[in-house]
Amino acid sequence: MSGDPYLGRVITAFEGGITTRVITHPSHPDRIFAYEVTFLLQHPRVVAVAAQKPPLHFHPHQDEYLQVLEGRLAVEIEGKERVLVPEDGEVKFPPWTNHRLYSPVSGGADDDLKVTKFLLSAESTPELFRLDTVFFENWYAYQDQIVVKGDKIDLIQVMSTFDAGGSYLSLPPWIPFSKTSARALGIVVGRWLGGILGYQPFYRKWTTDWQSACHKMEMSVFQRRFADRSKVD
Template identity: 70%
Template sequence: MSTLNYSDPYLGKVITAFEGGIITRIIHHPYQSNRVFAYEVTFHLRHPRVAAVAAQKPPLHFHPHQEEYIEIVEGRLAVEVEGVEHVLSPRDGEFSLQPWCNHRLYSPVTDVGEVSKGYDDGWDGEKTVFLLSGQDTDEMFRLDTVFFENWYAYQDLVVVKGEKIDLLQVMSMFDAGGSYLSLPTWVPFSRTVARGLGIVLGRWVGGLLGYQPFFKKWTTDWDLACRKMETSIFHRRFSDRERSEERKVLLGVPA
């Protein structure tokens, strides 16, 4: 059992991204109490912000330490696993993503003008609602709400405010969330190499250059974020509980 359990200040919180296009509600999992996080996520697939990026698949990635779970409540969700696309519906029950598998989630609707066809349950392609949850682990750098809260906020900077995406910032956040960007499968030992790059570039080099994985401005449980960063000599300087040394380029405020 994880040693990191604590009273969850996130329970009941709603995280809104893409100007309301994606809404994430933090919940108790309806039948698995041992999940480290559980969310009810709603994708409004025809929302202008969501529709604008619908044809752009998110990056493939993997989680070495955690199994991740997806269960569709309403609509459809595309899940790519090791190059194979699965379009999930409520009939599929809970879908498991094993540790180390290369995967990504995205909307099955890519054209806002098209009318969804072939769905015998009458789904119209307007929205998808699904449960997203994750296996507990003793690892401090893991998928949890501190990671997702900051990752959604950073995506808003890129998608909504037009900031240029910074690969080192992404790798810093992903590493602290127990996640690593996938390399092409033809690369020998691709997962091991990808994880190594994520640690070296995202944590070591990124930390030395002033990249931090979590930001006080975006984080509800700043104490937990600080405890996470204090486990790394490269992140300790960002863990001031009174103020955070946030990057001027990222947030537009003096460092």
């Protein structure tokens, strides 16, 4: 990750309730990114959204890895919930696995739990639309618009940003070919229709490495008009 413009950057969301520090991962040179994420479980913004689970989703191109360093973290994998602790070590989410992670609901002896800290990383891939820091920076910033500023969730915007980050919202498992259909829907609605309607997957005001974001958007005929490399906010 030498020369990475994000190295050492701290991405803050929910008015400091969640912080993500970009780190090197020398023991895993095949990882495209590694973050140390901290949830302040008693922060009012985190408490306010604790009962609302993030969207269930999958990544078709990358293994994603998670390791709890402190506290507890709830994960849902293919419909089954599990609470991870440091003793569980590193957990892998293979490609096409429906999953989500979220802060655990406090209860009983854990009511005084204040912090959850974990490592998050993903496998490198030649795919251009993939999980990387450009995606996470914009996804956290968009969530801030919803949680802090009170904006309404725009599903097309979510699908646009997710698609550009190699991520797709899960459909109910009873739908035939649900994962293939979900990916196709994410591309058609998020990339094609979203681009036509003026939805950008990435925004200059939220992006540190704007050149990389522009490179991604230039690869889509529906999004290339948003890739203004000279744009300064």
